[in-house]
Amino acid sequence: MIEYFIGVDGGGTGTRVRLANADGVELAQAQGGPSGLAHGIDNAWKAINDAVGKAFALAGIAFAPIGASAIGLGLAGVHNKQWAAEFIAANPGYAAIRLETDGFTTLMGAHGGEPGTIVAIGTGSVGQALLPNGEQREVGGWGFPAGDEASGGWIGLRAINHIEKVIDGREPASAFAQAVIDACGGHRDAIQVWLAKANQTAYAQLAPIVVAHAATDDTARGFLADAGREVASIAQALDPSGTLPLALCGGLGAPLRAFLPDGLLARSSAPLGDAAAGALRMIMTTEPRQ
Secondary structure: OOOEEEEEEEOOOOEEEEEEEOOOOEEEEEEEOOOOHHHOHHHHHHHHHHHHHHHHHHOOOOOOOHHHEEEEEEEOOOOOHHHHHHHHHOOOOOOEEEEEEHHHHHHHHHOOOOOEEEEEEOOOEEEEEEOOOOOEEEEEOOOOOOOOOOOHHHHHHHHHHHHHHHHHOOOOOOHHHHHHHHHOOOOHHHHHHHHHHOOHHHHHOOHHHHHHHOOOOHHHHHHHHHHHHHHHHHHHHHOOOOOOOEEEEOOOHHHHHHHOOHHHHHOEEOOOOOHHHHHHHHHHHHOOOO
16 A cells, blocks of 8 residues: 655755655655766665655654655656666665656656646756647757756866866966866866766766856856757757747756746746656656555
């Protein structure tokens, strides 16, 4: 018997969980570490279980009854079918499980399960659409560094390339460049060490520096303008007619609104709910309530 429903949004930066009872009443929310599948299957499940445990604790339940819980997950990395299969096979005991891309669960949350489009922009990026006839479309989401245009990782990679040129004397120094240099160790040798260890999450952690300096630095502003054009390209491919509502989601969704073309900005809106809410909706519509 399913007594609890759990919705999980897992990416390269963190994990967000929503917990509801069998009647669909939300009981608690919690957060944990990264659970994108690129971090490893065991690491992903550990981060998820830690966050689920926190949610149950916040709901006043000391021991998480996963054997009586149905869990819906939208995780980064699910496009890799081998990773997805290994993740499902490693289910630590949940009574029911449904795994989808984080883009799909973001779409479910953003428009309450109704037709619409989203561009999710966080550590990575992806565009998803649900058409009125039930058809789904996906654009982007190819992964870092080859894809994930406009994402935190994509922006951070450009910031690193910029400071390499500044340190070499190929581009002028600035307060923006110095802030990125400081974040990566402060000097050339330390930056080389940083680069040797850096993954998508590390690059994405530089994106807030770009956002913070965009109002005063042409280079930083240019990176965000490029990201805005990439978002517009994704949105156009998802919905060439331009008739469906669009929501910009993820941590960089709000900052990039200012860099959208006027027409696209006019039909965009804030998401109704987040990806964890979408994952919760997904599993509640998949598994019958007891």
